[in-house]
Amino acid sequence: MFQKILIANRGEIAVRIIRACREMGIKTVAVYSQADRDALHAQLADEAVCIGPAPAAESYLNMERILSATIAAGADAIHPGFGFLSENSRFVEMCEKCHITFIGPPAKVISRMGNKSEARHTMMEAGVPVVPGTKEAVYTVQDGRKAADQIGYPVIVKASSGGGGKGMRIVEKAEEFEGQFSTAQRESINAFADDAMYIEKYVQRPRHIEFQILADQYGHVVQLGERDCSIQRRHQKLIEESPSCAIDEKLRREMGDTAIRAAKAAGYENAGTIEFLLDRDGSYYFMEMNTRIQVEHPVTEMVTGIDLVREQIRIAAGEPLSFTQEEITIRGHALECRINAENPARHFMPCPGTVTNLHLPGGNGVRIETALFQDYMVPANYDSMIVKVIVYDRNRDLAIRKMQSTLGELVIEGITTNIDFQYEIINHPDFQSGNTNTHFIEEHLSC
Incomplete structure (x- = not known):
């Protein structure tokens, strides 16, 4: 197992990885830009290294600086989180040359699946349905x-x-x-x-259904159920849930088996996601593969009880999967709302600024993933997502009620956020009845 891991990311995902490493007894190194000098991830890690100015191109996307920080700190692995360098095959190749383990798939797999044309060709050869x-x-x-x-x-x-x-x-x-x-x-x-x-x-008014995959270095591949990610704005997800109310057990098994076949065709290792478009007639088509941990991974963790980040680290360290497909059980229902520092009334314009008052809800079945704290300055340089609100309960109706309560209690003052917009979605009759698709926001809400 690794002795020390450098997290090549920021925000809530960096905090999430640091916590998983702590539980595993692994030391952590955070990297931060000048804009993130006081950020939570830089404070929580065992060590922190400044890697450049605020622009991502000069810090979180600067491969040489990140690798130099890794070597200087004596870390033996890098966890990329999501975004930034997480799906950059050149960076993975550089890690390999420096004898640093990249916690993710090999460079050739990222390259193959990151190129949509090549990914389609790979899936077609494997008999996976494509649009x-x-x-x-x-x-x-x-x-x-x-x-x-x-x-x-x-x-x-x-x-x-x-x-x-x-x-x-x-x-x-x-x-x-x-x-x-x-x-x-x-x-x-x-x-x-x-x-x-x-x-x-163009498949009109489809559902966006994705299957979580874990694959070790020994050819074992499992799927951990689906997430319905149909609530989107400008092709970016806002709400995710598991399981999907749009598919029955027969279709769930079929799509899950197809996802495993797709991962095996790609020669996949580590955590990844097979994404499908689900048509209104029940047909489904491979859309893409995300070769990294996803923003919405907590909903899968809530319904399976499996820590996906911990599994990522174990797989990268050469350990086999500790469970079989038959041992994975989906229980209950989980929802995630992405809270962004943005103004839905102004075309989701980013709204950076200082958080002047903060209250984060809690309680049974409530999970908050964030790097926010009182008086934190949300920088203008990065993605606007600042909080992930995840809830779990026995069924979808109860999970929706819990999300209503949790969003109603969440307080973030000093900046404009989409909390009220998310509350409006959760309370919409068509969302509550499960009548959703990727155009839900355009069709039902003014923004």
Whole structure:
């Protein structure tokens, strides 16, 4: 087992990893930017190293500085969390050259599954259903339009190296294609330095269903049930829950088996997520694989009782999975609301600032993941998510009631947040009845 782990991240996920390491008796090293000098993760770790100015490109995305900090601190592994360098195959290769263990999959797997065109090809060869679309990357408007005409409108244009809604455009009809394709491609070049795009049939009003995967270095792969992530704004998740009320036991088993087949086809190791679009007729299609721990991993932990971060560390240290598929049991229901420092009334504009008053709820079945504290300055340089509120109860109705109570008690003053917006979603009759899809916010709420 590792003696010391460097956490190449910040915020609540860095705090989450530090706590898991403490429980395992592993020392931790935090890295922080100048904007995060007083951040909670820098205070909780055994050691903390400043790696640069506030901009992520000069700190949390600076591979050389992070590796130098790891070597200087004598850490033998790096946990990347999510975002930043967590899915950067070049960084993993650099870790390997420095004889530092990367707590995640090998570089070749990240590269294969991070490229959407290659991921689709891998899944198709494995017999995993994929949304009809281009088999190879598309680089020009002319080739893209030709593919879209063959697939049939509406289509969705996606950056091959994309994520988080960047480089993605829905095209309803042929005359809109050129403008939308060009805009998506420019976003892809700016965000990922990659002009490779691909075109898919646009599945209208689907559910977003993802399966949590764990795979060790010895070929053992298990799935830990699904999460329904259909409540989204601008292609980014706001509420996640497990299990999904949209699928029955037969479809759950089928999709779970398909997720395992997909992970094995990718040669996967460590924690990952197979993401599907679920159509209204019960058809489902592979969308992508996230080769890292997910923001929403706590809902799976709540219904399975399995600590996913601890399992990540054990797998990376070469230990086999300590349980089989038959030993995994899903009990009860869990919900997660992402609380962001943003203004839903102004197109979810980020709202950094100082937290002047803070009250975090508690109680049976309530879990709060955050790096906030009284008088904390939420910086403008990073993602706007500041708190994750997770609740658990025997069934979905009780979990919803518990979330209503918890959101009603949560107090964050001094900055604008989406707490009231989340409360509005949770109280909407269609959400409570399970009548949701990825366009729920656009169809039901004004923002």
